[in-house]
Amino acid sequence: MAKPFAVTDAEFDEKVIKADKPVLVDFWAEWCVPCKIIAPIVDELAEEMDGQMEFAKVDVDSSPITAVTYGIRSIPALLIFKGGKPVEQIIGAIPKGQLKKKIEEALAA
Numbered sequence: 001m002a003k004p005f006a007v008t009d010a011e012f013d014e015k016v017i018k019a020d021k022p023v024l025v026d027f028w029a030e031w032c033v034p035c036k037i038i039a040p041i042v043d044e045l046a047e048e049m050d051g052q053m054e055f056a057k058v059d060v061d062s063s064p065i066t067a068v069t070y071g072i073r074s075i076p077a078l079l080i081f082k083g084g085k086p087v088e089q090i091i092g093a094i095p096k097g098q099l100k101k102k103i104e105e106a107l108a109a
Contacts, residue, residue: 002050004042009063015056017084022053022107027070027077029061034093035076041096042078045103053080053107080106 004026007015016023026042028035046055060067060075070079070086080088080103088106090099 002046002055004046004055004057007056007058007063007066009065012058012063012066016081019054019081019084022080022082022087024053024055024103025079025081026055026057027060027067027072027075027079028057029059029075032075038076038078038093038099041093041099044096045100048100049103053103082106082109 005015007025016025024042024045026035026038028039042055042057049055058066060072074091076091076093078090078099079086080090087109088102090102
């Protein structure tokens with residue numbers, strides 16, 4: 001059962017940048033209502049796309065360095081990393097179908 005895993009500033013390079021597969025990183029915070037809306041969608045996609053890519057979560061309050069490094073100014077923000085570089089950014093809570101389409105397009109590119 002694939003689930004998004006938590007990543008801190010200290011682990012980001014090891015778990016995301018050096019990952020063998022593409023990684024979707026969900027930048028979120030506990031107080032963010034839209035983050036809570038998109039979280040179950042990210043969980044579902046992590047399960048559906050198990051084996052194709054990894055799913056990670058960065059709490060911007062406890063790991064602010066990573067958020068600042070990637071210019072996160074609004075959450076939820078989803079970044080898709082391929083080969084250690086961000087290739088797609090999605091801001092805000094969007095419907096599952098729209099998010100899955102953006103993920104598939106990024107994976108195909």
